[in-house]
Amino acid sequence: MPSPVLSVLDLVPVRSDQTSADAVAASIELARTADRLGFRRYWVAEHHNMPAVAATNPPVLVGLLAGRTSRIRVGSGGVMLPNHAPLVVAEQFALLEAAFPGRIDLGIGRAPGTDPVTSWALRHGAGGVSDEAVNRFPEYVDNVLAMMEPDGVGLALRGRTHVLKATPSAGSVPQIWLLGSSDYSARLAAEKGMPYVFAHHFSGSGTAEALDLYRSTFRPSPELEAPRTFLTVNAAVADSVDEAERLALPQLLQMVALRTGQPLTAQRLVEDAEKDVADGLPESHQSLIDAMRRRWVIGDADGALAEIERLAASYDVDEVMVHPVAGAVAGTDPGSAPARVRTLELLGS
Template sequence: MPPALSVLDLVPVRSDQTSADAVQASIDLARTADRLGYRRYWVAEHHNMPAVAATNPPVLIGLLAGQTTRIRVGSGGVMLPNHAPLVVAEQFALLEAAFPGRIDLGIGRAPGTDPITRWALRHGAGGVDDNAVERFGEYVDNVLTMMEPAGAGLDLRGRTHVLKATPAARSVATPWLLGSSDYSARLAAEKGLPYVFAHHFSGSGTAEALALYRSTFRPSALLDEPRTFLTVNAAVAETADDARRLALPQLLQMLALRTGQTLTAQPLVEDAEKVVADGLPEGHSGLLEAMRRRWVIGDAAGARAEIEELASSYDVDEVMVHPVAGAVAGTDPGSAPARVRTLELLAT
């Protein structure tokens, strides 16, 4: 059986878009995924980045869940060290109450931003614990417990105070641990939680992380056996040449991120082609090609075959696609037709 398909969305902002345009394009993409039968739609958390409007997963999840009818909507993920656990628990308990059975809480440990913005997130309004990264496992437990209908008991000065994320929960958002190293794999296995390795970002270490998770997994009240899936970057078009052309803007964005260049809004395809034609710095072409080989870029038949091969290789029954196809000049700013077309061609 071919793997189930899901979507990861960073809400990219192109050079021809405002934030409002980018959000509208993502709403359209989520509706497409819902219509085509995709399993889930996750949004990331990144801050102070010129090309990414996914700064607040709970807000985006509420918008997207309200514009769809069937698909699960969630975070890929909430960067827990940036937030007080009770706040995250309250946000996702309320989302689950509004859209019962459709909310996923993906939790990550990375900051998702630069050090200055990280400071502003934690300390700009009173702050979050400076040791939040080291206490990540404890914070995960706190969030999950406070979302439960019974809530959590906080012992303070000899008295137990009950903390509930919402007064009368009837269901709980499904938690997932996310990561790009073996830390989260070990933690997810220890706690008996579903786990996702950031294959779309890292590109290496996936097999090792999944093997570690599966081999050390301990059953829990939530999960009897390991549960995971694969994430991939994908650009799919009518021809493989078109797909390679459409993938170029995102490839240049990732190249800039990995080589310490100044980040900008995502260029249009024509502008990206000009950058390459003018010549990349020494060593950058090889890095770009190495990234390109790890992505799924091609026509519909080739891309579907590659995704099925990846699913088989990593022994997963679900693949979460990050649609990275860019836009050409003249595209309606409030739309992302090449990203929509990627989902359509993969679902055919």
């Protein structure tokens, strides 16, 4: 199997030595690196009210990053549709596609991407991400797709049909993907003939089953004749295996905190993470780290590339989206993330 095409997923992490402005500046540098090295696409996530994640608003970030790059596709990985009115999402991404034609991806997810209180606030107190919004997810997906088409969609209201368009004169539409970490979106994407991505970088289990379900039940559509998917994976790559292991530690501890219900903080610097480990971790936490470590790509360039090729072959994909998780050492310029940049350089050279 030929080497897979590489792409990038970015949560815009915020370290303990950074402001939000610093984190955004570091992500702009990372996107420009991916663009220069020939990566296919660069996606940003949607998470809210998290001390270590500045990716709260994908369309704003997509516009910033697309405007600072020249070739790479830029998109959302993803917009959590139950948080938003479908028309607003359609308008945002139709306008981005108009500004950067042929370079915009819209990845759509069903999860809230936040805690219940923030979900409530996102909808101005109107029930948060209600069961209705989740249950109507397939309808909302259809609405987003139709509103971005040049002819728009007919809205029946008070006995009349009104034409509703995301933008007055669309010349093209973004590439639209369904995202998920369970089999729900796999079934829906197959039914609608849409591209689909399973969140392997986050879940780490059930990937093969979800992809098999998607492929085996796929129905061709006018937009897509055959199943289309790729793999996402966490990666920390450095000039040596030991250095990569060291740089991965802050994100490993961050994920342990998330999965065990500990208070979340800004991402630790490498030295602080090492001190936490030296002070001793509960056995259950170390077991979590070991399990995650086995699913991540951590190593030098040769080892990491070999592992990415193995994963691509194992899951039968021709594209792998890496989430660069390498942390920073004390004294790093706050507006940069050199270890994340180095991960892309070593993979893309």
